[in-house]
Amino acid sequence: MALLPNITIDHYLYFSTILFCLGIAGILYRRNAIIMFMCIELMLNAVNVALVAFSKMYGQTDAQVFVFFIMVVAAAEVAVGLAILMMLYRNMHTTETDVLDKLKF
Amino acid sequence: MLTEYAFWFLTFVAIFSAMGMILSKNPVYSVLSLIVTFFAIAGHYFLLNAQFLAAVHIIVYAGAIMVLFLYVIMMLNLNKVDEEKRSIWSKAAAAASFGILLLVVSAAIGHGHAQSELQSVADTSAIGTTETLGLSLYKEFLIPFEISSVLFLAAMVGAVYLSKKEQYN
Numbered sequence: 001m002a003l004l005p006n007i008t009i010d011h012y013l014y015f016s017t018i019l020f021c022l023g024i025a026g027i028l029y030r031r032n033a034i035i036m037f038m039c040i041e042l043m044l045n046a047v048n049v050a051l052v053a054f055s056k057m058y059g060q061t062d063a064q065v066f067v068f069f070i071m072v073v074a075a076a077e078v079a080v081g082l083a084i085l086m087m088l089y090r091n092m093h094t095t096e097t098d099v100l101d102k103l104k105f
Numbered sequence: 106m107l108t109e110y111a112f113w114f115l116t117f118v119a120i121f122s123a124m125g126m127i128l129s130k131n132p133v134y135s136v137l138s139l140i141v142t143f144f145a146i147a148g149h150y151f152l153l154n155a156q157f158l159a160a161v162h163i164i165v166y167a168g169a170i171m172v173l174f175l176y177v178i179m180m181l182n183l184n185k186v187d188e189e190k191r192s193i194w195s196k197a198a199a200a201a202s203f204g205i206l207l208l209v210v211s212a213a214i215g216h217g218h219a220q221s222e223l224q225s226v227a228d229t230s231a232i233g234t235t236e237t238l239g240l241s242l243y244k245e246f247l248i249p250f251e252i253s254s255v256l257f258l259a260a261m262v263g264a265v266y267l268s269k270k271e272q273y274n
Contacts, residue, residue, distance in 0.1 A: 003153065004108045005108060005109055007109060013214045015119070015149075018207065019119065019123060021202075021207045021210075022124060023123075024202055024203065024206060025127065025199040025203035026126070028198045029127060029191070029195060029196065029199035030127065032132060034174065037174075038174060041139070041166075042126070042139065042142065045142075045146055049149060052149070052153050053153060055155070055232060056233075061238055061241040062241065064158055064241075065238065067155075067158055068161070068238070072257070074165075074170065075257075075260075076256050076259075076260035077260075078170050078173060079173070079261065080263045080264055082173060082174070082264075083263065083267035084267055085181075086268055087268065
């Protein structure tokens with residue numbers, strides 16, 4: 001079951017879990033919207049690592065195609081999200097989520 | 106043996122630079138730490154024989170997405186140390202959710218070990234090459250591929266519309 005010598009799928013799953021939990025902790029800990037955005041990217045990448053490890057384990061290409069699509073969605077999301085943050089900064093002069101607590105302004 | 110050392114090295118680099126991303130006060134240092142994490146993850150892809158994904162990961166994430174982040178931070182002039190006033194509750198929530206989620210998922214992985222020994226594929230060295238991935242992408246996943254291009258078009262239109270200079274209030 002070793003993907004590499006002495007490295008099993010469990011190692012990759014633990015690694016992916018730690019990265020995902022770090023992303024969640026970052027979202028709850030930081031108040032800057034840009035840093036929270038970066039934490040979302042970190043969580044997406046944690047899932048990608050698990051998918052690539054499973055793809056290696058089962059010898060199938062499908063998981064790597066899924067990783068490819070996750071990258072596509074992440075790129076589109078970053079383009080729109082950063083545009084929204086730019087617009088918010090232009091109007092509110094901050095990206096701190098403690099200040100940006102109104103749904104309509 | 107060398108790949109084992111490489112695995113542990115890349116794992117520790119990724120985890121510690123991810124922690125540095127969360128804990129650093131300066132947003133620019135956060136971006137640079139996240140770029141280091143992404144390079145370590147690309148190294149993991151190389152170790153798992155996913156060469157095409159490793160190259161695409163470096164190009165898309167380190168080359169495009171993080172440069173966009175850095176550009177926005179520079180443009181908004183956020184590259185200064187911000188003394189965030191965090192309450193003790195948000196710190197506690199972050200630490201507790203990190204610990205509890207890590208515990209639960211780790212326990213699930215540990216107990217699921219018996220079912221993970223399903224099959225062992227003899228030769229998996231060819232699954233990550235550009236040829237196999239391209240064949241799979243353009244044969245089985247052709248429709249999602251085209252839909253993702255429409256998604257990109259929508260994202261581009263949305264980004265251009267949102268960044269028009271216009272006051273909303």
